[in-house]
Amino acid sequence: MNKLLFFLLLFTVISCSSGQSYTEYASDTINLKQHISQLASAEFGGRKTGEKGQKLAAAYLAKYYSELKLEAPAGHEDYLQHIPVEFFNGRSKDKGENVLAFIKGSKYPEEVLVLSAHYDHLGTKGEDIYFGADDDASGNAALMEIARLFQKAKTEGKQPERSILFLHVCGEEIGLFGSKYYTSHPVFPLKQTVVNLNVDMVGRIDDKHKNNPDYVYLIGSDKLSSELHDLSEKINKETVNLELDYTYNNDNDPNRYYYRSDHYNFAMNNIPVIFYFNGTHEDYHKPTDTEDKINYDALSKRTNLIFYTAWEIANRKERIGVDDKKLK
Numbered sequence: 001m002n003k004l005l006f007f008l009l010l011f012t013v014i015s016c017s018s019g020q021s022y023t024e025y026a027s028d029t030i031n032l033k034q035h036i037s038q039l040a041s042a043e044f045g046g047r048k049t050g051e052k053g054q055k056l057a058a059a060y061l062a063k064y065y066s067e068l069k070l071e072a073p074a075g076h077e078d079y080l081q082h083i084p085v086e087f088f089n090g091r092s093k094d095k096g097e098n099v100l101a102f103i104k105g106s107k108y109p110e111e112v113l114v115l116s117a118h119y120d121h122l123g124t125k126g127e128d129i130y131f132g133a134d135d136d137a138s139g140n141a142a143l144m145e146i147a148r149l150f151q152k153a154k155t156e157g158k159q160p161e162r163s164i165l166f167l168h169v170c171g172e173e174i175g176l177f178g179s180k181y182y183t184s185h186p187v188f189p190l191k192q193t194v195v196n197l198n199v200d201m202v203g204r205i206d207d208k209h210k211n212n213p214d215y216v217y218l219i220g221s222d223k224l225s226s227e228l229h230d231l232s233e234k235i236n237k238e239t240v241n242l243e244l245d246y247t248y249n250n251d252n253d254p255n256r257y258y259y260r261s262d263h264y265n266f267a268m269n270n271i272p273v274i275f276y277f278n279g280t281h282e283d284y285h286k287p288t289d290t291e292d293k294i295n296y297d298a299l300s301k302r303t304n305l306i307f308y309t310a311w312e313i314a315n316r317k318e319r320i321g322v323d324d325k326k327l328k
Contacts (some may be wrong), residue, residue, distance in 0.1 A: 022157075022311040023239055025149045027142075027303040029296040035064075035141035036203070039119065040133035040291045047132060048123025048192040049170045049177070050085065050092035056262045057119050058097045060315075061168050062182030064144055065101035068151055070166070073102050073187045083171065083181045091174040099168040100176050100187060103150055105314070107161035112188045113314050114271075115163045115306070116179065116262050117143050117199045118172030128287040133294055135284065139276075140168055149307055160314035162194065170263055173198075177260035183269055194319050195228060196273045197310055198263035202302045203294040206279030208245075213298045215243035216305065217277040219258050222249070225272035228320050230310055232274060240301050248277065272320055276306055 038044070038060060045053030063081035065072070072079045081098040088096065099119070105111065117139035121132030127255075147166050154161070169178025183190065192225060205213045222229035236244055248257045258264065263273035278298070283289040313320060 009042040011301070018217050022153075022308055025153060025307065027145045027149065027298050027300045027307065031145050031148065032126070032141045032296060032299055032303065033291075033294075035144050036133055036137045036291050039137035039140055040131040041130075044130055046123040047119060047121045047169060049096045049120045051123055053123065054096065054120055054170055058099050058168075058170070061099040061119065061140070061144070064164070067146065068101075068148060069101060070101040070147060073100050073165070076100055079186065081185070082177065082184065087181055088171060088174065088177050091123065092152070092171065096170040096178065098182055099172060100165045102145060103154060103160060103164045103303070105161050105163040106159040108319070109163050110192050111195050111319055112163045112165050112193050113310060113312060114167050114193055114196045114266065115143055115146060116167040116169060116196060117195065118170065118178060119168045120170040120173055122173055122177070122285065127222070129287070131290050133289050133291045134171070134201050134203045134281070135289055136200050138201060138292075138294060138299055139199035142199050142202055142299065143168065144161055145303055146307045146310065150310075151227055157315055158309070163188070163312040164310065164314055172262055173273055176265055180263040183265045186223065190269045190271065193266070193271050195313050196263050196266035196271050197306055198261055198266075198273060198275045199306060200261045201278050202276055203299045204278050204283075205295055205298060206281050206282050208277045209243075212243060213295060214301060215245050216302050217245045217248050217279055219246075219275040219277060220263055220267060220273045222320075223258070223273070224267060224322050225271065225320055226276065226323055228272045231312060231320070233296060233315075235312050235325035236305055240305045242301060242305060248279075270322055272322060274309070276302060278302075290310075
């Protein structure tokens with residue numbers, strides 16, 4: 001019996017494509033709430049690109065990564081990628097900043113997985129503050145928590161085999177400028193960027209799923225890489241088992257969300273992407289998109305799914321491939 005048990009355990013370890021355990025790690029709703037409460041606070045004034053609130057948010061993110069002891073990419077020791085005001089084509093009053101933090105891979109350090117979220121929002125209009133708790137403080141909170149989990153795993157001897165870049169971009173609301181700047185001025189070569197997982201609005205429940213909050217919309221997973229799509233499906237079934245809704249992934253969807261968030265600038269460079277999204281709601285782009293309306297149970301489950309998917313991509317033996325027929 002002991003020999004049989006040994007070989008069963010050995011088979012289980014070998015059959016795991018990444019070779020490393022990940023489900024022992026999970027997001028903490030207290031941390032998620034803390035980050036959203038700060039980013040979507042009145043102090044940050046709606047985080048409009050080029051304005052004071054956006055600068056405060058950038059400083060908050062940079063401080064977090066410094067205290068978490070993630071690396072700053074070479075040449076960006078302040079965790080900031082500075083974007084000149086001219087790049088925004090008159091849509092910003094001042095320069096902007098992307099925030100970057102980095103975990104170096106142990107086996108394939110030159111291959112980089114990029115996790116992204118935009119931290120800017122609409123600012124203020126008259127007396128109204130556009131808090132942007134779901135759009136996209138929720139996505140930034142998810143990235144920050146995922147970074148904490150990867151860093152925790154690293155300190156416990158489970159450093160990811162591929163490198164991971166946590167990229168918080170500005171300028172999304174005025175035209176995807178932050179991600180466009182990064183992909184035109186990449187800190188790591190785009191040819192070595194294996195996948196972009198983009199997180200934009202993951203803290204709410206839309207009307208369609210009121211009776212089933214355990215869902216997330218996925219967009220783009222099969223556009224460039226069937227391998228990425230299959231991996232995403234597999235990891236979901238083995239872990240959180242959310243309903244993966246592909247409604248907005250349809251090429252004929254009139255909302256055209258595939259073209260409307262920061263993953264698209266990566267896809268334009270033949271980098272496979274997944275866009276995680278909860279759908280729109282009555283508070284979308286309104287001052288009423290506030291922290292008290294976030295569903296933290298749903299946010300935590302979605303954060304875990306993204307983390308587990310990122311873990312598998314970072315630790316699998318082979319780099320995610322791009323389908324030849326889909327190359328641009």
